[in-house]
Amino acid sequence: MNRKVALFVPCFIDHGFPQAAIDTVTVLRRVGWEVVFPEDQTCCGQPGFNTGHWKAARPCAERFVRIFSDYQHIVCPSGSCTSMVRKHYPELLASSPWHGEAVAVGKRVFEFAEFLVRVAGVTDVGASFPHAVAYHPSCHATRELGIYAEPLQLLRAVRDIDLRPLPKEAECCGFGGMFSTKFGMISAAMGDTKAVNIEQSGAEFVTAIDPSCLMHLSGVFGATGRKLKTIYLAGVLAGSSASRTTAGARESAR
Amino acid sequence: MSTAAREFLRKAIVKSADLEHRATIQRAIVTYDAAVAKGKLRFADWEAARTLCAAIKADAIANLAQYLTEFEQHVIGRGGHVHWAENADQANDYVVELARARNVKTVVKSKSMVTEEIRLAAALEKIGVTVWETDLGEFIVQLRHEPPYHIVTPAMHLSRRQIADLFRDKLGENVEDGDPVRLVAAARVALRRAFFSAEMGISGANFLVADSGMVAISTNEGNGRLTTSIPRIHVVVTGIEKIIPRMNDLAALWPVLAASGTGQPITTYSTLVRGPRAGGEPDGPEEFHVVLVDNGRTELLANPETEEVLKCIRCGACLNVCPIFRHVGGHAYGTIYPGPIGSIYTPRTAGLSEWGHLSYACSLCTACKGVCPVKIDLPKQLLVTRRDFIATGNVKPAERAGFAAFRWAAAAPARFRLLAWMGCKALAAVNALGLSGTALDPVRVWTKYRSPMTLPKQSFREWWRENGNK
Amino acid sequence: METSKSSARENILARIRTANARPHPVPASVMPLDAIFPPITNPRQRFLDECAGNLTEVFQTTDAAASAGALETILSTVPAGEVYVQDDDSLRPFVALLEQRRRVRMSSQGAPAESTQATLTLAHGFVAQTGSVLTSSACGGRGASIVPPCHIVYGRGEQIIPDIAAALALGLVQAEITGASYVGLITGSSRTADIEKILVQGAHGPRRLVVILEG
Numbered sequence: 001m002n003r004k005v006a007l008f009v010p011c012f013i014d015h016g017f018p019q020a021a022i023d024t025v026t027v028l029r030r031v032g033w034e035v036v037f038p039e040d041q042t043c044c045g046q047p048g049f050n051t052g053h054w055k056a057a058r059p060c061a062e063r064f065v066r067i068f069s070d071y072q073h074i075v076c077p078s079g080s081c082t083s084m085v086r087k088h089y090p091e092l093l094a095s096s097p098w099h100g101e102a103v104a105v106g107k108r109v110f111e112f113a114e115f116l117v118r119v120a121g122v123t124d125v126g127a128s129f130p131h132a133v134a135y136h137p138s139c140h141a142t143r144e145l146g147i148y149a150e151p152l153q154l155l156r157a158v159r160d161i162d163l164r165p166l167p168k169e170a171e172c173c174g175f176g177g178m179f180s181t182k183f184g185m186i187s188a189a190m191g192d193t194k195a196v197n198i199e200q201s202g203a204e205f206v207t208a209i210d211p212s213c214l215m216h217l218s219g220v221f222g223a224t225g226r227k228l229k230t231i232y233l234a235g236v237l238a239g240s241s242a243s244r245t246t247a248g249a250r251e252s253a254r
Numbered sequence: 255m256s257t258a259a260r261e262f263l264r265k266a267i268v269k270s271a272d273l274e275h276r277a278t279i280q281r282a283i284v285t286y287d288a289a290v291a292k293g294k295l296r297f298a299d300w301e302a303a304r305t306l307c308a309a310i311k312a313d314a315i316a317n318l319a320q321y322l323t324e325f326e327q328h329v330i331g332r333g334g335h336v337h338w339a340e341n342a343d344q345a346n347d348y349v350v351e352l353a354r355a356r357n358v359k360t361v362v363k364s365k366s367m368v369t370e371e372i373r374l375a376a377a378l379e380k381i382g383v384t385v386w387e388t389d390l391g392e393f394i395v396q397l398r399h400e401p402p403y404h405i406v407t408p409a410m411h412l413s414r415r416q417i418a419d420l421f422r423d424k425l426g427e428n429v430e431d432g433d434p435v436r437l438v439a440a441a442r443v444a445l446r447r448a449f450f451s452a453e454m455g456i457s458g459a460n461f462l463v464a465d466s467g468m469v470a471i472s473t474n475e476g477n478g479r480l481t482t483s484i485p486r487i488h489v490v491v492t493g494i495e496k497i498i499p500r501m502n503d504l505a506a507l508w509p510v511l512a513a514s515g516t517g518q519p520i521t522t523y524s525t526l527v528r529g530p531r532a533g534g535e536p537d538g539p540e541e542f543h544v545v546l547v548d549n550g551r552t553e554l555l556a557n558p559e560t561e562e563v564l565k566c567i568r569c570g571a572c573l574n575v576c577p578i579f580r581h582v583g584g585h586a587y588g589t590i591y592p593g594p595i596g597s598i599y600t601p602r603t604a605g606l607s608e609w610g611h612l613s614y615a616c617s618l619c620t621a622c623k624g625v626c627p628v629k630i631d632l633p634k635q636l637l638v639t640r641r642d643f644i645a646t647g648n649v650k651p652a653e654r655a656g657f658a659a660f661r662w663a664a665a666a667p668a669r670f671r672l673l674a675w676m677g678c679k680a681l682a683a684v685n686a687l688g689l690s691g692t693a694l695d696p697v698r699v700w701t702k703y704r705s706p707m708t709l710p711k712q713s714f715r716e717w718w719r720e721n722g723n724k
Numbered sequence: 725m726e727t728s729k730s731s732a733r734e735n736i737l738a739r740i741r742t743a744n745a746r747p748h749p750v751p752a753s754v755m756p757l758d759a760i761f762p763p764i765t766n767p768r769q770r771f772l773d774e775c776a777g778n779l780t781e782v783f784q785t786t787d788a789a790a791s792a793g794a795l796e797t798i799l800s801t802v803p804a805g806e807v808y809v810q811d812d813d814s815l816r817p818f819v820a821l822l823e824q825r826r827r828v829r830m831s832s833q834g835a836p837a838e839s840t841q842a843t844l845t846l847a848h849g850f851v852a853q854t855g856s857v858l859t860s861s862a863c864g865g866r867g868a869s870i871v872p873p874c875h876i877v878y879g880r881g882e883q884i885i886p887d888i889a890a891a892l893a894l895g896l897v898q899a900e901i902t903g904a905s906y907v908g909l910i911t912g913s914s915r916t917a918d919i920e921k922i923l924v925q926g927a928h929g930p931r932r933l934v935v936i937l938e939g
Contacts, residue, residue, distance in 0.1 A: 009714050011664075015674040016707065018714035025722070037718050042670040048657055050618060052640030056661040063665065091634075139619035172577045176617025181699035183263075183615055188703035189270035189581045190617070193280075219704025285921040298762040302755040309751035316748040319740040332905075338733040390927060391918035409918055417919055434919040438927055445928060450838050466896060468907075476870050476914040476929020483866035483906075494736070501896050505757055505889035508909075509854075519774070519854045520888070522915060523870070523929060525908040526895070532905040536865040537835035552739040558746060 004034040006071035008109060010081040011043040013211055020211040023234035024077040024112055030238075031122045040067050046084040049092055050177045061089055062098045065105050073119060074109040077234060079141025079210045080177075082111040087144050111141055113209050113233055117150040123157050127237045130160035134203035136194070136217075138210035139172050151209050151233055158236060164201040171197070175216035191220035198228055205229050207236055255650075258588055259611035265586035266615070275411065279580050282410045286574050289517025296509070296519055307510050308629035310503045311565035314464075314495075318555065321464035321497045322546065328467020332529035334542035342372035345547045349456070349489055350377050352543065356487060358383055358453040362445075364471065364478040365389040366458025367405055367568060368493045368547055370590045374456070386448040388477035390441055397424045403584035405591060406515050406570035411583055445477070455481035455539065459492035460567070461507060462544075465500045468528055469544065472511065472521035479523050488527070488539035494546050495564040507567065514569040514627045550603030559638055560602055565628040566595055572622040572632060578615055587612060594622040598635045601643070610643035667715070678709060757889055764886045767852035771884050774855025778912030779925060781934040791878065791938045792821055795844070798934055799825065802874050805841030810864030812846055815878060831864040835871075842874040848898045850879060850935070853887040856911040857935065858895055862902035869910060874932040881939040 005028060009021045025035050044064050048057030064085065068074050076082045086106040093099045116122050135155060141147045155163055174180070174190025181187075194217060198206050206228060208214055214230035221228045255263075269275055294300045314321055326336045339345035353361070361383055363369065375385040375396075387396040391408030395401065397420055402408030409417070414432035421427045427440040457478055461470040469490050471478040482488050498507065504524075512518040531538025554560045573579045573593030584592040589600045589609070597612035613636045622632040663673040677696070684695050690706075691698060697706070712720075764770050775782045783794035795818055799807070807822050809815055811832040822828045822844070829836070836843060845868050849858040857877050859869050869875050885891060888909070895907040914929030925931050 011670065014714045016710065018710050018712065018717055021714040022717060035722075037715070037722060039715060039718075040667055042664040042667055043660070045664070048660065050637070050640075051614075051653075051657075052637070052642075052644035053657045054641050054644075056657045059661060060664045139617070139621070143620045143624065170621070171580075172617050172619035172621070174577070174617060176619070179614065179617045183266060183578075184699055184703045185267045185270040186578055186581055186615065187617070189276070190577050191704075193276070193577075193581070215707060216704065219700070219707065222705025223703060282921050296762075297760060299755065299760055303760045305751075306754045306757070306760060309754045312748075312751055317744060319737055319744050322740070323737070338736050340732045340735055344732055388928065389918075390916045394918070407918060407921070410921070412919075414920055414922075434922045434924050437919055438916060438924045442926070442928055446838065449928070466899075474914070475916045475927035477927070479866070479870040479908075480928055483870060494740075501892045502757075502889060504892055505887065506760065508888060509761075516917070519778075520856065520909065520911050522778075522911050522913070523908060524856075524911070525906065527906050528899060529905050531866075532861065532903045534903075535861050535905060536831045536833075537867045538861060538865065538905055546736075548736050548739075552736060552743070555740060555743040561743070 002072060003032060004036060005073045005075045005115070006068060007035055007037045008041065008044070008068065008074050008076040008081065009037070010076065010078045013077060017211050017215060020077045020232040020234060023232065023238035024075070026238040027116070027125055027234050028075065031116065031120055031125055033120060038067050038071070044081050044084050045092070046081060047177060049084065049088060054092060057092060058096065061092050061102065062096060065089070065093070065098045065102045068105050068109070069101050072108060073115070074105070075112055075115045076109060077112045077211065077232065079111050079138050079145060079147060080212065082109055083140040083144040085109045111145060111147055111209055113151040113154055114145065114147045117153055123153045125154065125157070125237045127157075127239055128159040129236045129239065131205050132162040132164055132203045133205045133207055133236065134164045134166040134198050134201045135169075136166060136173060136198075136206050136208040136213060137169055138208045138213045141209050142170070147209065154233065154237060155207070161236070164203040166201050166203075167197045169197075173213045173217055175213050177212070180216055187216070188220060188223070191217055192224060195220055195224065195226055195228065199226070205231050207231050207233050209233050256608045256611065258608050261588050262586060262611060262615065265588070266582050269582040269586050275583060276581060278411060278413070279583060282407070283574055283580060286517065290513065291517075293513040293517035293519065296513070303506060303510050304627050304629055306506050307567075307627050308565065310498060310506065311567070311628045312562070314498050315555065315561060315564045318494065318497060321499055322494060324464040325462050325467050325497060329529065329542070329544055332467065334529045334544060337543065337545045339545055339547050339549070341549050345372050345491060345545050345549070346374055346377035348545055349374060349491070350381055352487070352489065353378060353383055353454060354381060356453065358487070360448065360452040361385045361454045361456055362388050362448050362452040362481050362485060363392075364455070364457045364473060364481040365392055366456070366491055367590060368458060369456065369491050370402065372491075372547065372549060374491060386445060386452070388445050388448070388481055389473070390438065390475060393441060393445065394420065401585065401590065404570060404573060405568055411585070449480045449484050452485045454487040454489060455485040456489045456491060457481050459490050459496050460511065461504065462492060462497045463501055463504070463526070464497055466528070468501065468526040470504060471525045471527065472508070472523065474522040476523050479525055482525070482527055483538060486539055487541045488530070488543070490544045492544065492546060493551055494548055495551050495566070510627045511567055511569050514571040514625065554602055560635065562630050563595075563598055563602070563635060565630055567628055569627055571625040571627065575621045575625045577617065577619060577621070594632045594636065595630075598632065598639055601639055606639075606643050606646055607648050610639065610648055613639035613643065671713070674713065681709070761853065761887065764852050767884050767886050768881065770852040771850055771855055774852070775935065778855050780855055780912050781932065783934070783936045785936060785938045787938065788817060791936050792818060794936045795821065795876070798876060799842070802842045805839060806837060808836040808840045808843040808864070808868060808872065810845040810868060814846060815844060818844065818878070831868065835865060836867045838871070840872045842876060843868040843872045844876045844878060845869065847877045847879045847883065849883050849885045849891055849894050850937070851888060851891045851909065852884055854909070854911050856891065856909040857933070858885075858891045858909055860895065860898055860902065860904040860908070861906040862898065862904040866906050870929045873926065873930055874934065875930040876934045876936065878936045879938070881937055
């Protein structure tokens, strides 16, 4: 097997939360895979697709398919973006000349945890993380891609980790893409409910395979004065101190 | 923004912050979830049951004309009347005229969401008819002059205390400590008088059975039975999509509806009415009328993409699992049908421009898809509703500009970098000028409810350029 | 009074027919009904277990004399007042017994009164799957099974049928034979959970459903 992956870095991670992608690279290399980063990529089109702007989203999707059509394994540190390509490109590009290629690329794109366990065949990446951690099963990854066991397998293999079951884990954290800003009050309320459940678990950290959930929760923790911290799965596995976010202090200028 | 959208935002703000409301709903949902989990264990294969029910309803919708006319023939053959109503007015006019012609002074109603949809009670009250809602939850919200909170449990937002206060004020019944048993007894007494004095009973239909012309009505309380047994006129008001092909289909649909709706094996009174009282029967209505209501359903049917929405059997499962519903509650939507199904149904039948915002009140968590017993792809329906909402020009100029810029930027990495750079500079300027949190702050929509994100020192691609190949 | 204006009917049907004329995907093979529910190996026991769960009271008797005894026992717990009985030969033996203690009204005399304390009827069948009673308006009319606070059903063990599918088939046959205008399944007592999701028995229908199962 040609042990090379092309990294699909979601736009919001590239410009907003690059540590998630950096940690992903670290872990992939540690388990013996070469990583390339097709620099031409910009966005998979999910924001446009999810808000009904399909005409704006289509060229993004076609461009993505073109850029990634040469790669055998494409890995993405985001469940929702992976799902966009695998589950939603066929519909978005139903009438596009790129439809067939999109379906083919969809079969070769993997969410990070899914890739490690199902393709690379690895569950123990030699990580250590001596903290109480709760796993939040992000909606798109869990329900649309069926990825649930894999992140837990990876987490259980982490030395010294104290993995806590999360009450009502299946409830959405409230991010939902543009929903988080269109209906911020509901999004925040959902985040608050999720925060209560994380507190109940006794965990210090919450982790997930969708950094967008974690960005949102981190903001909710900060706004509600909670001591909880978020860390992307690859951050747990990579073990670098830069990986962790703490509850950001609420800016005084409002 | 439409009036309805503004109203929804206003209510969402209030309800999202209402922790007592949130706790009430959460308690109700915990009870529901436990009951449903138990109920599903009665099936050898719940997924197969869903597939079967989805197939039954798909068949019904795909051959709707054939089944509706078959149903109609049976009803007329046994002395019943069938009236077809294209819209709310036609449906209401028929029932109002009937009430007038028959000197009806009092009506008892068992639960029917479509009668709320067309506002039948108000139409009858206008001609001086007293309308009693007999489903306990509906009776309670009727006394409070508010719409039902949920399509299956209309009063789930109220505590026993609130209901006790209500009964004291409106019924003169003093149930101290709000004991539910005594509250139910008080309602029974009040409504019994109504059942025995009403000239007309109005029911909905859970299903219309084509091969035998049966109207299937399910209740736990028995109010559906009394409504359709005591008064001398029985009127069924139903959506045209309630049709199912065969009696035998109920062997799957009854248990599945009950399991999804309440976790029960079957609803206590699973009733099939074929017509007015037959010769030799000691009781039963002398007249039987079925009003088949369209009111936008044929719009859903005409569009191959939205046709599957008509499979809905009104179980309420999608409401109960929806995290948005759990946080804002049924009244915030401002519609008869809240939750995922309502957020699709209302824009499609009552106006995309006015109600399309509801399709966005969804985080696309897709939990609804997993629980729908007739396998409607609710998330897909929400997405295409959004798509069609945008296509009809309902975009705020800022959003339109934003996506145009995004589309331009996504065509080349250099452009995207530029857009991101501009965004960061704008944000820094806003902060420097002390405008953070004001209307000029581009990320105010984020920071209104969350602490600000720390912007990274460099993007991933910048890091990759420096470190990626080491 | 005229029924539907034909134009509304024609308009609606025209719109529906246009939509129905589109090709529709045939659903992939679906599992038959009996693969969706676990098999019922002991219908009688299942019926009894379900009744225990849905709060139907069951008196198992061996013969007519025992059934009469059960009826006496049941009535001793029913407040004073009229009993309404389905006018059927199978129930006639009980009428004399009832008339000793109470006012009895037969279904041939009309509908049950609002103040009727109990009714006694037959049933078409007893459904094991859900612990339900299959009844119709041929069993003493519609009100008999819904008006009083206590509904007593007299039937035989051999009337136990396995599941809802069987009940629907039997119910349809009975309706065709008798011309009954109402058929239904009754599963336990009237109930509601509309107040704080707390289950309360005896909403608008009978608080007690009692089955005398003979043989």
